[in-house]
Amino acid sequence: MSTQTDILDLKKIRADFPILAQEVNGKPLVYFDNGATSQKPQQVIDVINTYYSNENSNIHRGIHTLSQVATDAYEKARKVVQAFINAEHEHEVIFTSGTTGSINTIASSFGKAHLKEGDEIIISTMEHHSNIVPWQMICEEKGANLKVVPINDAGEFLFDEYEKLLSSKTKLVAVTHVSNTLGTINPVKEIIAKAQEHGALTLIDGAQAVPHKKVDVRDLDCDFYVFSGHKMLGPTGVGILYGKETILNELPPYQGGGDMIKTVTFEKTTYNELPHKFEAGTPNIVGGIALASAIEYMNAIGIDNIASYEDELLTYATAQIKTIEGVRIIGEAQNKASVLSFVVDGTHPSDIGMIVDKLGIAIRTGHHCTEPLMNRFNIPGTARASFAFYNTTKEIDVFIEALKKAIKMLV
Amino acid sequence: MSIAEIQAEIVDEFALFDEWMDKYEHLIELGKDLPVIAEEFKTEDNLIKGCQSRVWLHANLNDGKIEFTAESDAIITKGIVALMIRVFSNQTPKNIASSNVDFIDEIGLKEHLSPTRSNGLLSMLKQIKMYSIAYQAKV
Numbered sequence: 001m002s003t004q005t006d007i008l009d010l011k012k013i014r015a016d017f018p019i020l021a022q023e024v025n026g027k028p029l030v031y032f033d034n035g036a037t038s039q040k041p042q043q044v045i046d047v048i049n050t051y052y053s054n055e056n057s058n059i060h061r062g063i064h065t066l067s068q069v070a071t072d073a074y075e076k077a078r079k080v081v082q083a084f085i086n087a088e089h090e091h092e093v094i095f096t097s098g099t100t101g102s103i104n105t106i107a108s109s110f111g112k113a114h115l116k117e118g119d120e121i122i123i124s125t126m127e128h129h130s131n132i133v134p135w136q137m138i139c140e141e142k143g144a145n146l147k148v149v150p151i152n153d154a155g156e157f158l159f160d161e162y163e164k165l166l167s168s169k170t171k172l173v174a175v176t177h178v179s180n181t182l183g184t185i186n187p188v189k190e191i192i193a194k195a196q197e198h199g200a201l202t203l204i205d206g207a208q209a210v211p212h213k214k215v216d217v218r219d220l221d222c223d224f225y226v227f228s229g230h231k232m233l234g235p236t237g238v239g240i241l242y243g244k245e246t247i248l249n250e251l252p253p254y255q256g257g258g259d260m261i262k263t264v265t266f267e268k269t270t271y272n273e274l275p276h277k278f279e280a281g282t283p284n285i286v287g288g289i290a291l292a293s294a295i296e297y298m299n300a301i302g303i304d305n306i307a308s309y310e311d312e313l314l315t316y317a318t319a320q321i322k323t324i325e326g327v328r329i330i331g332e333a334q335n336k337a338s339v340l341s342f343v344v345d346g347t348h349p350s351d352i353g354m355i356v357d358k359l360g361i362a363i364r365t366g367h368h369c370t371e372p373l374m375n376r377f378n379i380p381g382t383a384r385a386s387f388a389f390y391n392t393t394k395e396i397d398v399f400i401e402a403l404k405k406a407i408k409m410l411v
Numbered sequence: 412m413s414i415a416e417i418q419a420e421i422v423d424e425f426a427l428f429d430e431w432m433d434k435y436e437h438l439i440e441l442g443k444d445l446p447v448i449a450e451e452f453k454t455e456d457n458l459i460k461g462c463q464s465r466v467w468l469h470a471n472l473n474d475g476k477i478e479f480t481a482e483s484d485a486i487i488t489k490g491i492v493a494l495m496i497r498v499f500s501n502q503t504p505k506n507i508a509s510s511n512v513d514f515i516d517e518i519g520l521k522e523h524l525s526p527t528r529s530n531g532l533l534s535m536l537k538q539i540k541m542y543s544i545a546y547q548a549k550v
Contacts, residue, residue, distance in 0.1 A: 348486065380464075
């Protein structure tokens, strides 16, 4: 039987998320696809509604009152993000379309300015496609090489192997903070320090980390840290690129357009200062403002409380799933976030996903945009339950029963 | 039997099931009963890659009719593959090309042909139609 923790007031929290009250396929929704996207509290939904009802206007350069109101809200949001990740300057926080947009910005701008033939970029086996493909593209363009740090069977980053790959050719190391498929929390602080010894820059993919644990970019000392709004209670289409001021200043802009310029003539354009240099065009204004409200919501609950509670959920779910015969957990790192990936002997993950869906449970199945990682484990994909702080151990019980039912039908 | 008649037969068969579970259990049985595709035909060329599950489809023209054999690594998908084979195998290219596929919708499995399922079934259906058009030129 489940035992409910008292770290968080679950009743109050769940009431903030209107979507959780619904039924799916005639059953109460159990939403365990938080790794793909989180649900949104009413507070964030209200901010979006209020913005379009009362404040909508284009930001920067507008002389009228509404434009000033919108600009103030957007720039205040930047400060909220700055405090959230403990960046030194607010202009080190660049609004993007999401993690993918952030990585492509750096791959392109950094690649154009600094990559030469024979240079190397290091990633790891557990990267999401969005932290593989942009690097492949720029490496191909520049004649540079992509090096991949292997992992062990538990799904842990092999630090010794990483050290062997580092050399004077290494120009950048791009590694995920938390694996979306395995849940592995990587020792990014040590990875960053080691890269610095070789003069390489570092980019940390924090998409799966920021929703679940405290991130301090100055403590990590990374050059770039990227994440998405929609995985941390915010809307889709907005994300963050954090970069150290000195490094961002050196890089050429990614896209050209409005807002990123200082002056334009047909002969020459001079670029705007940070952060605007990397924010061409009208941004997702409401996205940025709503992301700040999502951060404020998380701060009110307390990131450390969220992390402790999610640890409890993971521990409970792991113990429960291990009681089912034929289930193999994929990703058993010592240090793990609330992601439970698994395969079941004699079944395909998609069959499991389809049956539990009929029982109201949303999990994800497939390769989770980490095909090379699936190849490493020699499996076509996994079924993945990923938990957020609004989930409960009671929901895990429902999921475990559904999983047993699915296995009974399939095997 | 014509393609339309087989589809009507399948719709009748599935009308017996009120519950999704019974329907899925039937699909799982159909999937398990589907004759295994010859290993030599499980080639990269015959592979229809979905994001979720993989489907192999092999076609062979025999006496003016197309014989289809197929396979999937996911059992529910394979059950639907078995239904498709039952409907379209051993039919003339012309009849296949001009046929509708209403039965999937009628038996309440439309979601499986949705592009978001990425299970290869929609691509398999397109591939069946492609074969019928290609073989029409040969008969």
